Amino acid sequence: MPYFERSGVRLFYAEYPPATHPGPPLNLLLVHGLWGAAEGWIHQIPALRTNYRTVVVDLRGHGRSSTPPSGYDLGDHAEDLAALIRHADLAPVVLLAHSMGCSVSTVLAARHPDLVQALALVDPDYAGDPSEREWMTRLADDLEGPNADQIAQDLISDRFHTPATPEHLRTWHLLEVLTRPAWLRAQTFRHSAFGPSSLRFRPQAEPVLRQRRQPVLAFHRHPARAEVERLCLPHGHSRIVQHPHAGHFIHQEQPDEINHTLMQWLAALPR
Template structure:
């Protein structure tokens, strides 16, 4: 699997050529969420690569990529992706993203519209309630404290999982949290919530979301977030899918549903 360097950081990506050449393939870039890695897309990669070139990246500080002491703002991640797209010859690419990856992909699409053909957003972290600032600031502090491992795992259990989340996914996610150094988890969270490029809260997110001119397919579990998404869409081919029964990892909990919707949407994507 290949690596490339950008701004002094060694970044990992897995590159899967299309298995079939029956129709012209799309180039797809899969971007995980906070504290995740490329393997978070294991339920999508086999289906996607059957027809399309599929690339899954580890963001800086995650997975097999390097962990520099700085550079964890959403905008830094977006520039890493822009460099990868150019390096791997993916433009114009369809970006599939989860959680924090959706903010990164949105900033990428707004800054570099020539590089992005379309966006698929899975339970985005952007455009949240500004009233959550206070508890998120406390959480950012706690993630830098002595109980950081437990605090991080509790965040997943309390906020990201539901009673219906399968046990094997719960176990995977809680173990994955511990595979990231505590300082990387803390930097990533603080920058995603409060960094200069953050889209976590609605006032900062809305103008950037409205700058996206690409088609967007968005999967949401919260009706209020889904409505914000609808109001910010500009392309006629865009679609919002609401899945309130799922937890944060919609693409893993409802893999067959997500894959079917995704493959249909991609098959008719304006070229």
């Protein structure tokens, strides 16, 4: 499996060539969310690689990529991906992203529109209610405290899972979060929520969302965020699909439904 180095940061990525070539080539880059890794897309990779060149990446500080002491602003992640897209000759690429990866992908699409053909976004973490700022500030502080492991696991259980979340996914997510050192979890969370490029709250997110010119397919479980997305959609091929009863990991809880919608949308994507 290949690695790519940028400014001393070593990024892991894995490439899956298409099994068939039904038409013009389409390159996909799959971007995980906060505290995740490339294997979070295990339900999507087999479906996507049947027709498309599919690449998965571990963001800096996650998975098999290196863990520098700094550089965790969303803009840093976006520039990492821009360099990887050029290195791997993926442009223009379709970004399939989850959670924080949706914010990273949106920053990338706004900054480097020539590199991005379209975006498919699963439960984006952007454009949240500003009234949550105080709660998230306390959470960021707690993630730096002595009970950081339990705080991180409680966040996953309380905010990301629902009663319908399968038990094997609950177990996976609660174990996965502990594979990241506490200082890294704290730093990545604080930057995603409050960093210079953060899109976590609507006032900061909306101007950047409106900068996107690419088609967007967005899977939302929060109606308020879905409405912000609708107001900012830039392209006629864009679409919002709501999953109000799903957990945060919609693509893992409902893989068949997500894959079906995604494959239909990709097949009709303007070339």
